[in-house]
Amino acid sequence: MAVTIREVARACGVHISTVSRTFSAPHLVNAETRSRVLACAERLGYRPNRAARALITGRTYNIGLIVADIANPFFPPLIKAAESQARRHDYHVFIANTNEDPAVEEELVHALAKQVDGLVLCSPRMSDGVIERLSRETRLVVVNRRVAGLSSVVMDVARGARLAIEHLTGLGHRALALLTGPRGAWTNGTLRRAATLAAQAANSSLTVLGPNPPTEAGGAAQAEQVARAGVTGVLAYNDLMAIGLIEGLDALGIRVPEEVSVVGIDDIALSRLTRPKLTTVATPTAQAGQIAVDLLLTPDQRSPVTLGTELVIRDSTGPAPGRARTTDAKARR
Amino acid sequence: MAVTIREVARACGVHISTVSRTFSAPHLVNAETRSRVLACAERLGYRPNRAARALITGRTYNIGLIVADIANPFFPPLIKAAESQARRHDYHVFIANTNEDPAVEEELVHALAKQVDGLVLCSPRMSDGVIERLSRETRLVVVNRRVAGLSSVVMDVARGARLAIEHLTGLGHRALALLTGPRGAWTNGTLRRAATLAAQAANSSLTVLGPNPPTEAGGAAQAEQVARAGVTGVLAYNDLMAIGLIEGLDALGIRVPEEVSVVGIDDIALSRLTRPKLTTVATPTAQAGQIAVDLLLTPDQRSPVTLGTELVIRDSTGPAPGRARTTDAKARR
DNA sequence: GTGAAAGCGCTAACAC
DNA sequence: GTGTTAGCGCTTTCAC
Numbered sequence: 001m002a003v004t005i006r007e008v009a010r011a012c013g014v015h016i017s018t019v020s021r022t023f024s025a026p027h028l029v030n031a032e033t034r035s036r037v038l039a040c041a042e043r044l045g046y047r048p049n050r051a052a053r054a055l056i057t058g059r060t061y062n063i064g065l066i067v068a069d070i071a072n073p074f075f076p077p078l079i080k081a082a083e084s085q086a087r088r089h090d091y092h093v094f095i096a097n098t099n100e101d102p103a104v105e106e107e108l109v110h111a112l113a114k115q116v117d118g119l120v121l122c123s124p125r126m127s128d129g130v131i132e133r134l135s136r137e138t139r140l141v142v143v144n145r146r147v148a149g150l151s152s153v154v155m156d157v158a159r160g161a162r163l164a165i166e167h168l169t170g171l172g173h174r175a176l177a178l179l180t181g182p183r184g185a186w187t188n189g190t191l192r193r194a195a196t197l198a199a200q201a202a203n204s205s206l207t208v209l210g211p212n213p214p215t216e217a218g219g220a221a222q223a224e225q226v227a228r229a230g231v232t233g234v235l236a237y238n239d240l241m242a243i244g245l246i247e248g249l250d251a252l253g254i255r256v257p258e259e260v261s262v263v264g265i266d267d268i269a270l271s272r273l274t275r276p277k278l279t280t281v282a283t284p285t286a287q288a289g290q291i292a293v294d295l296l297l298t299p300d301q302r303s304p305v306t307l308g309t310e311l312v313i314r315d316s317t318g319p320a321p322g323r324a325r326t327t328d329a330k331a332r333r
Numbered sequence: 334m335a336v337t338i339r340e341v342a343r344a345c346g347v348h349i350s351t352v353s354r355t356f357s358a359p360h361l362v363n364a365e366t367r368s369r370v371l372a373c374a375e376r377l378g379y380r381p382n383r384a385a386r387a388l389i390t391g392r393t394y395n396i397g398l399i400v401a402d403i404a405n406p407f408f409p410p411l412i413k414a415a416e417s418q419a420r421r422h423d424y425h426v427f428i429a430n431t432n433e434d435p436a437v438e439e440e441l442v443h444a445l446a447k448q449v450d451g452l453v454l455c456s457p458r459m460s461d462g463v464i465e466r467l468s469r470e471t472r473l474v475v476v477n478r479r480v481a482g483l484s485s486v487v488m489d490v491a492r493g494a495r496l497a498i499e500h501l502t503g504l505g506h507r508a509l510a511l512l513t514g515p516r517g518a519w520t521n522g523t524l525r526r527a528a529t530l531a532a533q534a535a536n537s538s539l540t541v542l543g544p545n546p547p548t549e550a551g552g553a554a555q556a557e558q559v560a561r562a563g564v565t566g567v568l569a570y571n572d573l574m575a576i577g578l579i580e581g582l583d584a585l586g587i588r589v590p591e592e593v594s595v596v597g598i599d600d601i602a603l604s605r606l607t608r609p610k611l612t613t614v615a616t617p618t619a620q621a622g623q624i625a626v627d628l629l630l631t632p633d634q635r636s637p638v639t640l641g642t643e644l645v646i647r648d649s650t651g652p653a654p655g656r657a658r659t660t661d662a663k664a665r666r
Numbered sequence: 667g668t669g670a671a672a673g674c675g676c677t678a679a680c681a682c
Numbered sequence: 683g684t685g686t687t688a689g690c691g692c693t694t695t696c697a698c
Contacts, residue, residue: 002446002447002470004690004691004692005691005692006691006692014668014669015668015669015670016669016691016692016693017668017669017670017671017692017693017694018667018668018669019692020691020692020693020694021667021668021693021694024692024693024694025693025694028667028668029667029668030667030668033667033668047443047444047446047447048691048692049388049447049690049691049692050447050448051384051385051387051388051393051447051448051691051692052384052388052674052690052691052692052693053691053692053693054384054674054692055382055384055385055388055673055674055675055676055690055691055692055693056673056674056691056692056693056694057674057692057693057694058674060384062427062448065428069413070409070412070413070416071409071410071412071413071602073406073409073602075409076403076404076405076406076408076409077404079403079404079428080402080403080404080430083403083428083429083430084430087429092427092429092444092445092448093427093428093429094395094425094426094427094428095398095412095416095426095427095428096416096420096425096426097413097416097417110380111380111425112425113335113380114335114380114382114383114384115383115384115395115425137335137378243606247606269404269406270603270606273576273580273603273606273607274606274607274608275607275608337674337675337676338675338676339675339676347684347685348684348685348686349675349676349685350676350677350678350684350685350686350687351683351684351685352676353675353676353677353678354677354683354684357676357677357678358677358678361683361684362683362684363683363684366683366684381675381676382674382675382676384675384676385674385675385676385677385690386675386676386677387676387690388674388675388676388677388689388690388691388692389675389676389677389678389689389690390676390677390678390690391690
C-alpha cells in the first residue's frame with residue numbers, strides 16, 4: 001500500500017496528529033515543524049487519504065454528475081465545465097449515465113450518495129416526488145428542471161421557444177409543429193406552453209408531436225408525420241432531433257428550408273457543421289455545469305438560477321413556401 | 334448522517350459483524366438470519382459505506398478515467414462505454430479532464446490514485462518515463478498508446494493510415510499531406526510511418542504538417558499550408574481536424590472533394606452529418622472504453638489489445654483533379 | 667504547540 | 683454460525 005501518515009510521522013520524529021494538523025489545520029502547527037513535516041511528506045510522496053479523512057469529517061470532496069446520455073453532444077460541454085469547476089474547489093467528480101432510465105437514475109443516487117458531498121442531476125426523468133425523497137440522502141442540484149426546495153439551474157426555454165416561434169411566424173409560417181422530448185423531460189411542459197402561446201399570438205396552428213427520444217433517430221422518425229401534418233415550420237426539442245428531422249425530410253425529398261423550416265434547441269457544436277446549418281436556440285450549457293457545481297458547493301446561493309437563451313439564425317429556416325423571397329423575413333423580427 | 338451497520342445490527346438483534354458478513358460474505362451467514370438482516374437493512378435504507386470498506390479491504394470499487402478533452406466528440410462514446418462496463422462490475426467512475434496538459438495529467442494520477450483501484454489513461458501526453466513511474470502508484474491502463482509493461486488498448490491506426498493513403502492514391506492523388514496531431518500524441522509516430530510507407534509504395538509524395546491541436550481550429554489553421562503545398566489529398570490526425578480543414582479550404586474557395594480530397598480518422602458521429610460527409614478511418618472507440626475497463630478489472634488478460642480499423646468511404650474524397658471521373662476510383666482499391 | 671487516546675464505518679481474524 | 687476484538691488512515695477532542 002501507499003505511504004501513510006504514520007510513516008511520515010516516524011520519518012519526521014513527530015506524532016501523527018502533528019502530521020495530520022499540518023495538512024488539515026496548518027495554522028495550528030509551528031511554522032518550522034510544519035515545513036519539516038511538509039518536506040518529509042514530499043520526500044516520501046505522502047498524500048492524505050481522502051476516504052479515511054471523509055470517514056471522520058463527513059466531507060468526501062467528491063461530487064457526482066448524473067446525466068441521461070454521456071454521448072449526447074449536449075452533455076459533454078456541461079460535464080467538462082462541471083469537472084473544471086469542481087476541481088477548482090479541489091473536488092473530484094463521479095460521472096454516471098442513466099440511459100434515460102428513471103429507475104437507473106434513482107439507483108445511482110442511492111449508490112453514490114455515501115461517496116459524495118452532493119449530486120448534480122442533469123435533466124432528470126424521475127418524478128418530483130422521487131427526487132424530493134432522494135434529496136434526503138444527499139445534497140441535490142438539478143439542471144433543466146425545477147423542483148420545490150432544491151437548488152436548480154434552468155435554461156430559459158420558454159423564452160427560447162417564443163423566439164423560435166416568432167422567428168418562424170415572422171417568416172410567414174402559419175402551420176407549425178413542435179417535436180417534444182422524451183416522456184419525463186421537465187422542459188416538455190414549458191416548451192409546449194410557450195410555443196402554444198407564441199403560435200396563438202401569431203394566428204398560427206401548432207401541432208404537437210411526441211414524445212420522442214432526444215436523438216437524431218427520434219427526429220428522423222417524425223419526418224413522415226411532419227410531412228403529413230402539412231406544416232412548414234418545426235421547432236424540435238433539441239438540435240439532435242432537429243438534425244434527424246432534416247435528414248428524415250431529406251430522405252422524403254422534402255427540402256429544408258425551402259419547403260420546411262426547422263429550428264433546434266441547444267446550439268450544440270454540431271449545429272454549425274451540418275448542411276443546412278441549423279437555426280437554433282442557444283443555451284449556455286457550459287455555464288450551467290459550472291453554476292450547478294457552485295450551487296452544490298456553496299449552498300448559500302440563490303436559486304433557481306435561470307440562464308438566458310438566444311436565437312441563432314442560420315440556414316435551416318427560411319420564408320414560408322409561396323412567400324416572396326424579397327420579404328426580408330430573415331432579419332430578426 | 335446516514336444509517337450505519339450498527340443501527341441495522343441493533344434493529345435486528347445481531348452483532349455488527351453478522352450484518353457485515355450478510356453483505357460481504359453472505360454464504361457465511363445462516364440463511365434465515367441473512368434474510369432477517371436484509372429485511373432490517375432494507376427497511377432502514379442501509380447501504381454499506383464503500384469508503385469505510387475500502388479502508389480495510391484496499392478495494393475502492395472506483396476507477397478513474399482521464400481524458401484530454403471531455404468535449405472532444407471522440408471521447409464521449411468511449412467514456413460512456415467505460416462507465417457502463419464499470420458499473421457492470423459494480424464500479425463507479427471518476428472522470429477528469431486534462432485539457433491536453435501533461436502536467437495536469439500527472440497531477441490527476443496522483444490525486445486520484447488513493448481513491449481508485451485503477452486508472453484508464455486515454456491518449457496520454459506524458460512521456461513513457463513519467464507513465465511508468467506513475468504506474469507504481471496505481472494500476473494503469475492506457476488507451477491509444479503502448480507503454481512497456483502496461484496494459485493497453487490501441488486502435489490499429491497503422492492499418493487505417495495505410496488504407497486511407499491507398500484510397501487516395503487509388504483515386505489518382507500523387508501529392509499528399511498528413512496533418513499530425515498534438516505534440517506528445519503517441520499515434521503521431523505510427524501514423525507518420527504508416528502513411529509514409531504507403532505513399533512511397535504508390536510513388537506519391539507526403540508532406541507532413543504539424544503538430545496541430547486535435548480540433549477543428551487546428552485543421553482550419555492548416556488550410557493555407559495545404560493549399561500552398563499543392564497537395565490534392567490529405568489525411569488528418571482525426572475527424573475534427575479533417576472537418577476543420579474542409580471548412581478552412583472552403584473559406585479559401587477550394588472545393589472538397591473536387592479539388593482536394595480529405596480523409597479523417599475516428600468516424601465520430603459528426604462525420605456522417607457534415608457536408609460533404611467525411612471519408613474516414615473508423616475506430617471502435619466504445620469497444621476501446623469497454624476493453625480498457627476489462628483490462629483494469631481483470632488483470633490476467635492479454636495485452637496490448639489491438640482493435641481493428643476500417644476505411645469508411647463517404648463524400649470528402651474523389652478522383653484527383655484532371656482525372657476522368659469515369660475512372661470508378663471510388664470502388665475500394 | 668504537541669502528544670495521547672478515542673473513534674469514523676467497516677472487515678477480518680479468532681474464539682466459542 | 684455468530685460474537686469479540688483489533689485496526690484500516692485519518693481527525694479531533696483533551697491534556698500537558
